[in-house]
Amino acid sequence: MLDYKLLEALAMVIECDGFERAGGELGLSQSAVSQRIRALEIRLGQPVLIRHPHLAPTPAGRRLLNHYQQVRLLERDLRTALPTLETASPRLRVAINADSLATWWADAVGGPCQEEGLLLDLVIEDQDVGLRRLRDGDVAACLCASDQPIAGARCVPLGTMVYHPYATPAYIARHFPDGPTHDAFRRAPAIVYGPHDQLQHRFLAECGYHGPFPYHLCPSSEGFVRLAAAGMGYGMMPRLQVADLVAKGRLESLAPDRRLEVPLYWHFWRHSGELLERLTSVLRRVVLT
């Protein structure tokens, strides 16, 4: 069996961002904390912490931390059965797509997180990367557009987010005077979330356009909307996120009959305990559109 005192020391060093503070929290000297980390590294045969430029877990350290957090989740269930056991707040590390985090996520999970005293450790990743992190044990759950199941994990469909090609009315009048033509796509600056963002390409392909197009790269959901609202480009945005700006007439779709649907799936390890089951049942009730 693993020595959980060593894992606890690692978790506390990361959480407190320092050996001395971690020692203070654990009632140990700084050197006792160092010894526990060293014992863990000897047992593992590799480092668990990067010291410079900031204290951070190595990939191996990150896996240990995730395992530690899963054990803490299970302990929480145990405490319900044995209420005299004392344990601290559980943490859940989740990979999540940026648009969900920028829209419906907090309202959906806010209640259960407060009731259960659950702390979230959110990582923004989409699709393949998020699932790879789940497979590697780097996160306990993943919210993404992929329905590809991971062995040992459950995959629950949550519905779809609907995207439209929004821009300001002035931008549309200037760049799309004749509607979404190929000539306009070739010249009008688009906004793309990142180099692996396929939504813009999917939209253009649905319009029958496969050529190059100018674009801004903006890896922030909120920044993306702001660039569009400032008239800098058009881009695929969730209706959910810009409903207000659309209602005010500040953004509109340049191709009202086109929409893209992005399904969302919630992936999590089986046997992760009751809390994750409860969170899942909350997520099942989310209405995305």
Place this chain on the structure above:
Amino acid sequence: MLDYKLLEALAMVIECDGFERAGGELGLSQSAVSQRIRALEIRLGQPVLIRHPHLAPTPAGRRLLNHYQQVRLLERDLRTALPTLETASPRLRVAINADSLATWWADAVGGPCQEEGLLLDLVIEDQDVGLRRLRDGDVAACLCASDQPIAGARCVPLGTMVYHPYATPAYIARHFPDGPTHDAFRRAPAIVYGPHDQLQHRFLAECGYHGPFPYHLCPSSEGFVRLAAAGMGYGMMPRLQVADLVAKGRLESLAPDRRLEVPLYWHFWRHSGELLERLTSVLRRVVLT
């Protein structure tokens, strides 16, 4: 002198996300594009492209691309003097802190970007990492909180962003019934942007508290505000970003007499051309608070 046809092929492969599309754009066969990339890699002695799982530049390729974009910026100035020269839209790669991108950035630069046909390639980084990217030639400019100048670059102060510890009134009533006490800090869940985010630590230190505290990690400006508005925690947010929610009474400061000021600086290479000078003069006029 570098062979800019090779660099152009590299830029087009990345921009079009494929050799065939890049060839179509350049009027070359796919294999001619491959040959140019190979010629570049032979000349450089190392790869410029990663093929799997997605087409992406290597760090060396990224530096070449940035150089290529800077040359394009200079060509743009040349075109003003020699208007018969035809050149495509210039691109500017900028490292920017997430909160600026989520608030004032687009409104400030939207006008000049539209007038000049400038395309932005934004990278979210704070402080040290953004400056390191500038030093490495990975970005042409960097907007961050550090006033540490880079040799060969200019550093222009833009003012300060003001942060307050906001939460919902219900959250404050529940977790801070006696105000910002040490006991409350020890128990109340905070929200922290990332493991190297120092704002929360600075705030607690100013309140005289140096112990551990529970927190959610949320590396998204918009997600951060949504977690707070859903009552999941308190956190340091720019007044600029939550003015609406504060006006509606949905968020308030839990320590109205405390505020943190974060200065912002605009770093960019000297001799980057007129467009960057013009953008800089626009940024100088920004009023952040």
